[in-house]
Amino acid sequence: MSAVRPQPVARLSARSLSALWYRHSIRTQLLIIVIAIEIAAMLVGAAVTILKARTSTRVEIEASTKLAEPLVNDAVRLIHDDTPARQVLENLPLQLRFLRHVRISVRDMQGTAITPAATVTAADTPAEIDRGPAPAWFYALIAPPIESRVIPIVANGRQIGSVLIVSEPGDEIAEVWSNTVALGFVALSLNIAVIGSLYILFGRALAPLTGFNRGLADLERRNYQVRLATSKAREFATLTARFNALAEALEIARAENVRLGHRLITAQDDERKHTALELHDEVGPSLFGLKATATSIANVAGERFDGSRAMLTERVNDMLAIIEHLQAINRNLLNRLRPMALGHIPLQDLVAQVIRDRAREHPHIAFSFSAAELARSYGDAVDLTIYRCIQESLTNAIRHAEPRNVVVTLGQTPDGDRSIASAASPIEFIIRDDGRGIAADAPRGFGLQGMHERVRALGGEFAITPRPEGGTSVRVLIPTGEWLPVAVTKTNEQE
Numbered sequence: 267m268s269a270v271r272p273q274p275v276a277r278l279s280a281r282s283l284s285a286l287w288y289r290h291s292i293r294t295q296l297l298i299i300v301i302a303i304e305i306a307a308m309l310v311g312a313a314v315t316i317l318k319a320r321t322s323t324r325v326e327i328e329a330s331t332k333l334a335e336p337l338v339n340d341a342v343r344l345i346h347d348d349t350p351a352r353q354v355l356e357n358l359p360l361q362l363r364f365l366r367h368v369r370i371s372v373r374d375m376q377g378t379a380i381t382p383a384a385t386v387t388a389a390d391t392p393a394e395i396d397r398g399p400a401p402a403w404f405y406a407l408i409a410p411p412i413e414s415r416v417i418p419i420v421a422n423g424r425q426i427g428s429v430l431i432v433s434e435p436g437d438e439i440a441e442v443w444s445n446t447v448a449l450g451f452v453a454l455s456l457n458i459a460v461i462g463s464l465y466i467l468f469g470r471a472l473a474p475l476t477g478f479n480r481g482l483a484d485l486e487r488r489n490y491q492v493r494l495a496t497s498k499a500r501e502f503a504t505l506t507a508r509f510n511a512l513a514e515a516l517e518i519a520r521a522e523n524v525r526l527g528h529r530l531i532t533a534q535d536d537e538r539k540h541t542a543l544e545l546h547d548e549v550g551p552s553l554f555g556l557k558a559t560a561t562s563i564a565n566v567a568g569e570r571f572d573g574s575r576a577m578l579t580e581r582v583n584d585m586l587a588i589i590e591h592l593q594a595i596n597r598n599l600l601n602r603l604r605p606m607a608l609g610h611i612p613l614q615d616l617v618a619q620v621i622r623d624r625a626r627e628h629p630h631i632a633f634s635f636s637a638a639e640l641a642r643s644y645g646d647a648v649d650l651t652i653y654r655c656i657q658e659s660l661t662n663a664i665r666h667a668e669p670r671n672v673v674v675t676l677g678q679t680p681d682g683d684r685s686i687a688s689a690a691s692p693i694e695f696i697i698r699d700d701g702r703g704i705a706a707d708a709p710r711g712f713g714l715q716g717m718h719e720r721v722r723a724l725g726g727e728f729a730i731t732p733r734p735e736g737g738t739s740v741r742v743l744i745p746t747g748e749w750l751p752v753a754v755t756k757t758n759e760q761e
Contacts, residue, residue, distance in 0.1 A: 292468075292472055292475070293465070293468045293469060293472055296464070296468050297461065297464060297465060297468065300460075300461065300464055301461065304457050304460075304461075308453065308457075311453075315446055315449075316407050316408065319408050319439075319442045319446075320407070320408050320410065322442075323408055323409070323410055323435050323438050323439060323442065324410035326367060326435075326438050327367050327410055327413070327433045327434075327435050327438065328410075328413070328433075330367035330368050330433070331367075331368055331413050331415065331431065331433050334368045334370070334415070334431050335415050335417065335431060338370070338415075338417050338429050338431060339417060367433065367434055367435065367437065367438055368431055368432065368433055368434055369431075369432045369433075369434040370429060370430070370431060371429070371430040371432065372419075372427060372428075372429055372430075373427055373428050373429075373430060374426070374427045375425065375426065375427060399436060399439075399440050400436075400439045400440045400442070400443035401443070404439065404443050404446075405436070405439050408435070408439045408442060409435050409439060410433075410435060412432060412433055413432070413433040414430065414431065414432045414433070415430075415431040416428050416429070416430055416431075417429040417431065471499070474494075474497045474499070474502040474505075474506065477494050477495070478494065478505070478509065480492075481494050481509060481513070485512075485513060485516065488520070490513055490514075490516040490517035490520050491513070491517055492513055493510050493513060494506045494509050494510060520725075524723075524724070524725035527722070527723030527724060527725070528647060528723065528724060528725070530723060531647045531651070531720065531723050531724060532646070532647050538603040538604050541603055545596055545599055545600055545603070549596055550593075550596060553589055553592050553593050553596060554593075556585075556589050557586060557589045557590070557593070560582050560585040560586050560589060561582075561586070563578070563582050563585075564578075564579060564582040564583070564586070567579050567582060604650070605650075605653060607619070608646070608649055608650060608653065609643060609646065609649070612640070612642045612643070613640060613641070613642065613643055613644065613649050613652065613653075614637045614640045614676070616649075616653060617635070617637070617652070617653065617656055617674075617676060618635055618637075620653070620656060620657055620660070621633050621635045621656075621660070621674060624660050624664065628664055630670075631664065631669060631670065631671070631672060632670065632671045632672070633672050633674070634671070634672070634673045634674065635674045635675075635676075636673075636674070636675050636676070637675070637676040637677060638676070638677030638678060639677075640676065640677065640678065640693070641746075644693060644746045645746075647724060648693070648724065648744055648746055651720050651721060651724060651726075651744060652676075652693065652695060652742070652744065654717070654720070655695070655717045655720070655721065655728075655740075655742050656674065656676075656695060656697065658713045658714075658716070658717055659697045659717075659740045660672065660674075660697070661713070662711075662713060662714070663697065663699045663701060663738070666701075666702075666704075667699050667701025667702050667703070667704075667737065667738060668701050668702060669699035669700050669701035669737065670700055670701075671699065671700050672697065672698070672699045673697070673698045673699075674695065674696075674697050675695060675696050676693070676694075676695040677693070677694060677695075678691040678692065678693050678694070678746070679691055679692055679693075679694045679743065691746065692726070692743050692744060692745045692746060693743075693744050693746050694741070694742065694743045694744075695741075695742055696739060696740065696741045696742075697739070697740045698733065698737060698738070698739045698740075699737045699738055700733075700735075700736055700737040701736075701737050701738065702737075703732045703733065703736055703737055703738055704730065704731075704732055704738045714730065717742075721742055721744060724744050724745070725744075725745050726742060726743050726744035726745060727741070727742070727743040728741070728742050729741045729742075
């Protein structure tokens with residue numbers, strides 16, 4: 267069996283840490299770095315404090331022990347020979363009670379401590395008593411090795427006991443602990459204040475990045491009139507200038523594309539209009555003339571009484587059927603190229619007629635139409651786009667959605683609803699149905715693509731989305747006037 271190759275754990279860990287690190291904002295990353303530096307500094311400071319405290323405690327304890335030994339010797343030499351031994355042993359600790367950092371224990375010849383008072387601790391002042399002992403772990407880090415001295419007590423020429431001097435670093439360590447806690451509290455308070463100040467300062471310094479984010483989001487939504495406020499920081503000022511230049515270039519390119527698209531749509535509509543006029547003015551009358559001629563031939567053939575009458579009547583009827591078929595094709599072509607009523611009746615009435623025709627053809631569907639006050643016409647390009655989009659949307663709803671209700675609204679939106687200005691308010695129509703709906707990833711057919719391209723060519727917006735309550739919503743917004751320069755939208759007020 268082949269050995270399983272071990273997974274590179276270190277590489278996976280590095281990738282995980284990298285992903286976790288870059289998941290945070292720059293402000294958070296900077297604060298994490300500062301906090302890590304402060305923690306490292308605090309650890310180094312704590313290590314230095316412990317080392318210094320160990321040294322100072324050891325020196326202090328050694329000095330106290332060396333000082334206690336001659337004092338105890340002096341106290342022993344001052345003992346009167348006529349003093350009873352028991353009284354000497356009991357009174358000696360009282361004479362040594364002011365010695366610090368040592369524990370004095372007076373013992374008899376059998377090694378037994380003489381009364382509880384014979385043990386003298388160094389907790390001599392109220393401050394030392396109130397301070398309390400240091401934690402065991404801190405004591406273990408600071409405490410030096412325990413030192414002890416034994417001094418014999420001689421009275422009347424004989425030894426009556428001994429004095430045991432043992433170093434007691436507890437009060438010194440408690441003092442160091444108290445000072446360390448106070449210093450740590452001050453350092454922690456200062457660090458919290460510094461981190462809070464840095465959080466605010468980093469936020470102000472990095473505020474232009476938030477403006478860049480909003481500005482890029484506006485560009486993604488094709489709002490090319492967005493401009494960023496100039497930052498006082500030199501680096502951000504350069505980026506802001508480049509961003510504003512890019513937005514201005516995109517705005518100029520978009521305006522040029524809109525003009526080119528409008529010219530293309532206008533040229534196509536003019537060609538369709540010309541073709542429709544040719545069909546209406548030339549082909550239509552010619553077919554009508556053919557039909558009139560065939561009808562006259564049929565009348566002449568009806569007056570004959572020979573054997574050719576039946577044959578002529580049959581051929582003439584065939585001609586009339588062909589002519590009627592051509593006339594129907596001609597009418598369909600005229601309607602597909604350009605509705606003949608376009609430009610002759612108001613746009614609102616033209617749309618209402620389309621909806622009435624669909625309601626008559628599909629009586630099982632309830633159609634509703636509401637329109638705000640509209641102009642009679644917005645130009646052939648806009649009128650024909652609205653007419654075709656509504657026509658195609660109704661056809662798609664009837665053919666694919668199987669709805670019970672279709673609601674059509676048409677009107678002009680206030681200029682304040684948009685981030686761009688126009689000489690006239692944009693016109694908007696929305697078609698909602700309660701049918702089967704449309705999937706978000708459903709492929710778009712040629713009809714929808716044609717609608718989308720035509721609306722975009724006029725600088726408008728096209729959206730088809732599923733409705734939360736069921737069904738589909740089609741929204742089209744088309745500007746109805748020339749685009750005007752307006753005050754730019756500032757997305758970054760933070761300098």
